[in-house]
Amino acid sequence: TVVDGDGIPLPGANVIIKGTTTGTLTDFDGKFAIEAATGDVLVFSYMGYETVETVVDDQEELMITLTPDAASLDEVVVVGYGTQKRSVVTGAISSVNASDLETMPINTVGEALQGRTSGLTVAAASGQPGSGATIRVRGITTLNNNNPLWIVDGVVVDDGGIGYLNQSDIASIEVLKDAASQAIYGARAASGVILITTKSGKAGRIRVNYNTYLGFSEPAERIDMTNATQYAALRNEASVNDGEGVVFNDLSALGKGTDWQDVIFNDSAFRQNHELSISGGNDVSTFYFSFGYLEEEGIVATDISNYERTNLRLNSTHEVTPWLTFGENFGYSRNKSIGIGNTNSEYGGPLSSAINLDPLTPVIVTDPDRLSQFPYNQDLPFLRDANGNPYGISQQVAQEIINPLAYIQTRLGNFGYSDNFVGNAFVEAEPIEGLVFRSNLGVKLSYWGDESFTPINYLNASFSTAETSFTRSSNNKLDYNLENTLSYSDEIDQHNFTILLGQGAYKENEAKGLSVTKFGIPVDNFDDASLNFDVPENKVVANGYENVPHKVSSLFARLNYNYAEKYLFSGIVRRDGSSRFGANNKYGVFPSGSIGWVVSRENFWGGNNPVGFFKLRGSYGVVGNDNVGDLAYLSTIGSGRNYAFGDQLGSYDVGYSPDAPANPDLKWEETSQLNIGFESRFLNGFSLEVDWYKKETTDILLYPRIPAFAGVIGNPARNVGDMENTGVEVNFGYSLNKEDYGININTNASYLHNEVTYLGDGQEYLDGGVAFQSSTFPITRTAVGEAVNSFYGFKTLGVFQTQEEINNYTNANGDLIQPNAVPGDFRWQDSDGSGSIGEEDRVFIGDPTPDWSYGITLSGYYKNFDFTIFGQGVAGNQIFQGLRRLDIANANYPAKAMERWTGPGTSNSYPRMTNDDPNNNYSNPSDFYLEDGDYFRIKTAQIGYNLPESLLSSVGFEKVRVYVMSENLLTFTKYTGFDPEIGGGVLSIDRGIYPQARSFMLGASLGF
Template sequence: MLLVLGLQGTPVMGVYAQHLAFSNGAATATRQEKTIAPANSKSIIKVLGELEAIYKVSFNYNSDQLEGKFIKNDLLPNKTSLEQTLKLVLRPFGLKYEKLQNNFYLIYAEKPTSQNLPIERTGLKRAQVAAIDISGKVVDEAGAPLPGVSILVKGTSSGTATDATGNFTLSVPSDDAVLIFSFIGFMSKEIAVNKQTVINVTLVPDAKALEEVVVVGYGVQKKSVVTGAISSVKATELENQQIGRVEQALQGRTSGLTIASSSGAPGAASSVRVRGATSLNDANDPLYVVDGVVVGDGGINYLNPNDIESIEVLKDAASAAIYGARSSAGVILVTTKRGKTGTINVNYNAYYGTQAPARKLDLLDATQYATLINEQSVNGGGKPVYTNPESLGKGTDWQSLIFNNNARIQDHQVNISGGSEKSTFYTSFGYFGQEGIVATDISKFNRYSIRLNSNHKLAKWLSFGQSLGYSRVKSNGGVGGNTDFGGPLSGAIMLDPLTPVIVTDPTELKAVPYATQAVVRDAQGNPYGISKVVQQQVTNPLAYIQTQKGNYDWADNIVGNAYVEAEPLAGLKIRSTLGARLNYWGSENFTPLYYLNANQFSIQTSFARNRRQLFNWNLENTASYSRSIGNHNFTILLGQGAYLDNNSSGLTVTYFNLPVDNFDDASMNYSTAADNINATGSEGIHHTVSSLFSRLTYNLKEKYLFTGIIRRDGSSRFGANNKYGYFPSASLGWVLSQEDFLAGNNQVNFLKLRGSYGITGNDVLGDFRYISTVGGGRNYTFGNDNYLIGYSPDAPANPNLRWEETSQLNFGVDAVLLQDWTLTLDWYKKKTTGILQTVVLPAYVGATGYPYGNVADMENRGVELELGYRKQVGALKLDVRGNVSYLENEVTYLGEDKTFLEDGAKLQNSSYLLTRTALGHAIGSFYGFQTQGIFQNQGEIDAYIAENGNKIQPKAKPGDFRWADLNQDGQITADDRTFIGDPTPNWSYGFTFNTTYKNFDLLAFGQGVGGNQIFQGLRRLDIPTANWQTNALNRWNGEGTSDTYPRLTTKDDNKNFANPSAFYLQSGNYLRIKTLQLGYSLTKETIGKVGLQRLRVYVSSNNLLTFTKYTGFDPEIGGNNMNNYSIDRGIYPQSRSFLLGLNVGF
């Protein structure tokens, strides 16, 4: 293995070293076979090979110069440093060495000649034909010379290599020759000679060829020896992305993740699932750990994505078990940027743009609406409502009034970093602002962030440092969305187009309600229109916006840690880390007097101020010892942790009947009667965890790999009999590419097989569920039958309550093929047992409630594939990456004699739940009636009969759905429902296409999902007098007119729309072009004159195109739990943006 220097100055092991420019093992073995060493002697080549193994370094030399040179064993130095050994071994033969990088040495003869070039080790031969003499220099991006670069005449075995100063000379046979420059850790480059005699080359780092280091929890590991399933996203992949939240940095970029936005509103969170749902409860979010601090509970909203150095997703038990009882839903490790030794770097990154809705719904205009309302009324036995629908014209387009086609979005980031050998620092200041595309006045998000990270060395063996991040978030989030009613989006969809925006008719202004109620008015004093036909919670969206103006939520987040690390002995590191999260958040809301309609009004003003605070901390102490003994390498980690969560409290104060009519004038300084003030307080229930953990990593020659983990956690959330649990894992790896049968294989450059099995836990399940609770409000009779108010147990205690356990089996392959292709393939089987559910007890127990028990089980199975391709040809650099994941979920046990759970979402006016969790099916599957087309005439209704001759649907009319009688009992009942769709995608995928040519760069990024259905509630046509989508024009209105959309009627005895059915389901498949960006970087020669290191400008578009058959606003629909996932009642859609950006480096 060749040891090269990492991009950040860290020695890292080259995965592909034996196959690239300066391979050690094969060349050394070949030389030793050709020459037999004298008795009691060793060849210089063998001595250097032993030194490479001992000191983990690499020597670059010309084998011809060392061939036939031997040293007696008794002259070999003992117990000396590497440099002293080299001097003693090399000096007698006129050889010298030069340290080029931390672990990279060049050995050469004292008199520089062409023979000093380390050609033979690359397998190259110097050109013999001197047709054209070429000279030049090879440097890196910073201008530093690169010694030992391989230069090959394409199509021949002729070549040379650069010397210690990066210079080279070479003779080529003709001026149409092509030179290939290659070097470990850098992308190779091809240059045509084309009559040039001087060729200077700049090589750029190749992150693929460098040995990548990944964070694994309480440490880092070289990716080549990692045995777990870990996906990683680096800062270089995010620097050209415009993202507002951390989840967006992961969507489509890693396999095994299903990420869906629950709303397109500014600052809205997304649902994140690592290898699917893990629990039937609302405990499926992964554990977030930021710089060693467990934040959880959506706490990553405070993070500025520009401060992120890397994100690692621990997907299998072998990698996640180190976090024990909180890791069954996966672990996401976020590492923020830190300073590096050297000059101070200052960077400014910014973009500004506008947003617009990517799609609007096609809604009925006034004429269409009136026509269909007439038809609905007549079909229900009534008379036409509107005498001349054509005269009504287009009416009010409510969507155009609440959607903003020029909503602003901007981001400004400044970071400063640098330091010395003793201290390094990284600090940043950021602002991100986004206006919503729906009801912008009450849909905004602003985040201000500051970060300060630093490391300090007090001595060679003692260091300390800290990571500290602060953010201030303010959002106006009164839009709501994805609800049957309420909010401006719902109003814009369902309010009839006959209602005017404002009322100006003097006659109407003098009538009810405009003359008698507190009707909301615009800035000119005109009252907003109130529908004469639509009531309930469907209101004028512009009037609703006025009632919410000024209301906001806010949050101050401080998350950080401090550490001290000592290395008293070589390889032994003792570290103590104290982390904390301090969170203050709240809201201020004013409710004016208003009248929106007969169902939506306020008869008193109120001003509410909510304040909450939370303080979490964790203390972790670890000791790790790393050592290599010959070819055996191992690291032992021992650790202890103590954690406190949910140390919170809050207070809400509300003042009623304030003498003001808007938010800006509202204040709690007004004098008011005591009965007009209401105050409520609360305190969180502390959650504590105590942990011990250990990990052993071992490898033999970095060929045979093993990792073992054991963690013991104790949680305050579980019963006395199961207060502590153990979470073990074990994983194995085999690097086949190091075996002799693959050595020198040019097609398979690196190949590793790995397998793992382990157990993780989930304790995010509520507090005190293991104890018996007592409830009030119960009446008892004694003696004379008088009722006495008393208390009784709610549910019996369960001291055996424990965490849910997830066991996972994983097999994976990592490979590098044909030098330019990378591949990662994983198969897994993930089973959760002991899922918490209530246990039904017999009535004679006397309890009013049921206790919790570890009852249910479920299983996930899946396959994940990640592919990458990198290539440079001349000035063209290409980087293409893609990933795809397949997931199946199945509930396997729900308790004795229990086949399904009664839980899920509902449609208004429906007797049935939309979803069901049942044995043999995916969690939260859509459950309803199957349709068999539409009855076209009465004869079809009469012919649909049971075995006894009775009509199966006696109340049906032509134009109604024909429901499938699945249980064949001759009638349509709840027992005829079945599973009709899966809300969770089976497939998720993403791709990145990144290319640069000279100073131009182009980026395309896309992602999508497949295999799921969406329940589009907006397809219903039974909300009285509400507006509909234009697909209602395709309804049945006579024999043969439609077999998919039923008739319109005010009397839906057949429950065409009230019954959840396959009619509502549409494919949720989509492919979205998330980012398309074109950039241009000015040359260093140009910007260097004004003291700049970098200046790049770019144009970009986000969510440019979406390919889908879904007809709603947006096919990307998450949910806050698995029972409302992929249910669309009018979701706040994603925006399409166009941006202009700037990157400046000083």
């Protein structure tokens, strides 16, 4: 007989004679029969329980007790204001557990989620150390703020502030994906909710864990650019094509010139991480203490690209009386980050300059001839290297495209910082069994700011600074939330239920700040800069601000019910009031319901069904979004309509006028979602979970343009737009754990389809879109029937090879469609059939958001060795690659320009060289700039070795593991830029993204 820990029979458990295929299943009473020889080993296994092996002797009957495997069925899931057994959850919730994150080189929570759960699109904002990620839960929900709601131990933490968390302190992350799960967070849940629980101590002896890794990072990919000779040849060609003379006469003397990527990239950027935790407790109190330190140097312009974080945490609980518990979770972090400035911009910064600077310019100028010429013969504040040589100033390109080493000199020492104190304290009382009152106060106190010094400098003709300046800004804010809940749970004849009633009050975003700049302080470097220097009053610029707070007041209730853990039901209703809406619509009510059926618990399922667990579930609910800005419903008087009366320079009058007409009817955006799915476990070790959903957002708050003749600055906010997301998510796993070896596979894949369904009567698309340099046309458009911010532009139909082809490309009247074209120019698609090429010929040419996001984790162990390979990828999106500055005719060229059209038959995809560009080959946003964004990346690969126990006991350690690992080891993609993973408000727009580093690290974990 096979029973569980409570002595209850387990039907359907697997019994196998080890090393054979002979086996059977237990029946409804947990009984089984098998013929085995003495000495055979019987293996008993059951989904969700730990496997037991027994050697057969001569007994007739065996009594086997299987104990639940903590990591599986009885795993509890955090659901918001409580937990639930995984097996009875009816919503779509993804979890990431601490064990998945241990010793992984993860600096931010975004990285912890990427590829590890289904239903998320995660893209790092850049490879600058410490930068965050763009996270979308089940696609883009609104045209406003799409950031999910983060809740850490019951404290609401805004999206920008989540970076304070140390990943090794995380016990679990839950992503609430369907409306039924989200509804308990009501009005702010529409873009998804991410719940984070930090670790706590356990009663028992004190445990100490230390984990560290150290290593180096390097860039994984470079962009092939033309060298000096190729560059000069292309310049000559463009000039000749434009009817002018050659620019460079002797190409042979030019050689390769400067490779600016060599100049800015660092192949051995250092990184290190240390995590120490001490935890323990007794039956009255438990505690968990941790300290963490991480440092990561950037691979681009390391002198001004760096990140440091220090963390402290103390979590504890105390039983005051057997029915009253008190506890707190407190975390502190200090971040210091030094950034290169633009991490994805064509307008300056080391990356943009490395791409656009001509290879003719030397890094430093040492040639005496050159030094005696302009501009070096002038008395200008050139920036110089350690030997006093001036950094080269380009004679070919100007504007923001500056020698990156000189640029670095102007930013040395500048940094930003943030100090975060995030904590909560709670009391929990259980006066009668099952009735729990809990009061939780969460607080987030943040201080952040930056300091920067600009020396006197001359970078080029457009960029010079005649006066030093030193700026310090500091900001702070205090967010808090207070929540009280009362819950009662009981079980009556297999009717299990939990009722929760709750109330909450939240205040956020009441930030304040000051910034002061002093000009003309008499120092030449950051370290000596100080605001103590006295400068004349007109050399001081000071600014300050305070935000309007965002407040929410809520009531909520939930009923969880199940019968014998077979028939499941959950219902939630939440009513929220928000300070962001006027009296007409201040409150919103958000209901949801979900049901589940654990089919495998039905008698008919049969004890020997190979599918050990099968649950069907469905849910429907409505949630809201108030993340739409403050005071949008009022007609405010705005300042800044200034005019400078009076006959004195240097003063002005501040003018005031109404901003936009009021809209007292403004209300919540609402997102309703239908979710259907199943969870199953089968064939002893396999699991499969599938979800399908359809999510509809209505009343999206937009600022539809009112006519300019109204004369107002702003457009009033109105609830106008609708949009829809549908998707499928699949999680598949396999797990085999033996004493000597084991293997675990976890995969997930999510498919997503986004479509805007309504933007107002007669409104086919929104004005605006993402701008592309100086091009007349934006590169994205949000239109009805398309995905949000789809790429929009001209379609190329190859390159005209001959004048004859141009002459044959005519309209109905026989006129040339492209009269300005010459051979080597793009043939544009006349999409509107007007017979000429104009803005109406633009069409949808791609989608920046991936259709598919997926992740694979493969891990295993053999004896004392273990390994993990974790990979993640996306598919189905396009990347707009706009690296080269169009308005800087002499900018360097990508090496693929060498494949340009130079005569009939030479190229049908890359047009001729030209600066005048009468056919707008380059200035028109078109599919020429699009590339497929599919990629698969080996995010982490790790091999570890556990020192044998025999060795450990002698030194008093419980566990010592050493490991080597690599981050971003390999990326499989056809994309030609630095990195196909490009986050941001609109994904997949590459303006010279700071690429993610490839790192190699050595680590060790110790426990005693």
